[in-house]
Amino acid sequence: MDAQDGIAEAETLLQDSDPSMRSLAHEELTALQSEIAQLLTQRLPTLLLPPSSTASLGAMIELKAGVGGDEAALFVEQVMRMYLRYAQAKGWRTEILSKTSGAIGTGTGTGLKDVTLKVDGVGAFGDFRWERGVHRVQRVPATESAGRVHTSTIAVVFQETKVSSPMAAQVLPVMEKTTETADDIVDEKDVKTEVMRSRGAGGQHVNKTESAVRLTHIPTGISVSMQDSRxxxxxxxxxxxxxxxxxxxxxxxxxxxxxRKTRQSQVKGMDRSDKVRTYNFPQDRVTDHRIGMTLTGLDAVLEGEGLEGVIRELKEHHRGLRMESLLETGEDLEE
Known part of the structure; x- marks a missing residue:
């Protein structure tokens, strides 16, 4: 007997002359209605909405400090740690591909001007994709004698952009070269390869061998330089x-x-250029502006544990947008 048949039978028993039978029918009706509501909100979307083609991929995360100075560099380091701990709890393998220390003059820490992380694990990109956008931190710096709260920001985006905020981060899908789709992404004949000696602070050469590499994709102009390894x-x-x-x-x-040309109003809240999250230290709260969610326990989020609940809510929100679009226009918003 399915839930609908059960509801019809329970509604009939609500008219029974026996009070105990009516009470049992009422309890059964409440339980069946809850079951149907759960099926509609959780089960149905999974049947109607196909899984994302990229959700199971690994992720490349790039964080860059901008105009925030010491505070921005310190926050880059904190966010990196948050992502590493989140990935560790998920059982994903992480690797720091490159990093540049920040010029911190406070003595409170080194900070990072930029860092690139690679996260290998099924579902890593599906989770970290929600970190793209502008993040903002509000706190009193260690050097602030008057106790004033300073504001810095970070940005998590999907492609290289000019950084105008105190920290920028990229979250990129990782696809191994051995896969057919990865080979389709770029033709090696379109890439210019240059090698050179690695450079240190001030531009001086730090070794005598040409170990640094720069790749330039000629059709798009996208350039990647790497010199962290010898x-x-x-x-x-x-x-x-x-x-x-x-x-x-x-x-x-x-x-x-x-x-999305005709659906911009629906997905504006998910645009990567929007401010997505605020970390307010004095008030011990984290606010995600895309879904209007505010929660206390900032330390738990920065430790990685509390981040999972935030990402889960963002996934639910996006799934709702996809269902709305599918029902209204027949188009799926999934990237």
Whole structure:
């Protein structure tokens, strides 16, 4: 007997002359109505909406400090740690491909001007994709004698952009070269490869071998430089991974834009250029502006544990937008 038949029978028993039978029917009716509501809100969307073609991929995360100075560099380091701990809890493998220390004059920490992380694990991109956009941190710096709250921001985006905020981050889908789709992303004949000696602070050469690598995709002008390893082979391999990820992301963005020309009002809240989240230290709260969610326990989020609940709510919100679009226009908003 399915839920609808059960509801029809329970409604009949509500008219029974026996009070105990009516009470049992009322309880059964409430339970069946709850079951149907759950099927409609959770089960039905999974049947109607196909899974994302990129959700199971790994992720490349790039964080860059901008005009926020020391505070921005310190926040880059904190956000990197948050992502590493989140990935660790998921059982994903992480690797720091490159990083540049920040010029911190406070003595409170080193900070990072930029860092590139690679996260290998099924579902990594499906989770971290929700981190793209402008993030804002509000707190009192250690050097602020008057106790005034300063505001810095970070941005998580899918392609390389000019950074005008205190921290920018890219979340890129990682696709291995051995897959057919990855080979379709870029033709190696379209890529110019340059090798050079690695440079340190102030532009001085830090080694005598040409281990640094720069790849330039001629059709798009996208360029990737890598010099963190002393091995030219390793630097070249990392640069190719980042280049493929950026080109795949660019392709995904273009496809999404083509599908959304008539649906911009629905997805504005998910636009990567919008401010997405605020971390307010004095009030111990985190606000995600895309879904209007505010929660306390900022430390739990920065430790990675509380981030899972935020990402889960963002997924539910996006699934709702997809259902709305599918029912109204027959088009799926999924990228």
């Amino acid at each position: 091995s030219q082979h390793q630097n070249k391999a990392w640069a190719w991974q980042i280049l493929r990820a950026r080109l795949l992301d660019q392709k995904m963005i273009q496809q999404a834009q083509d599908r």
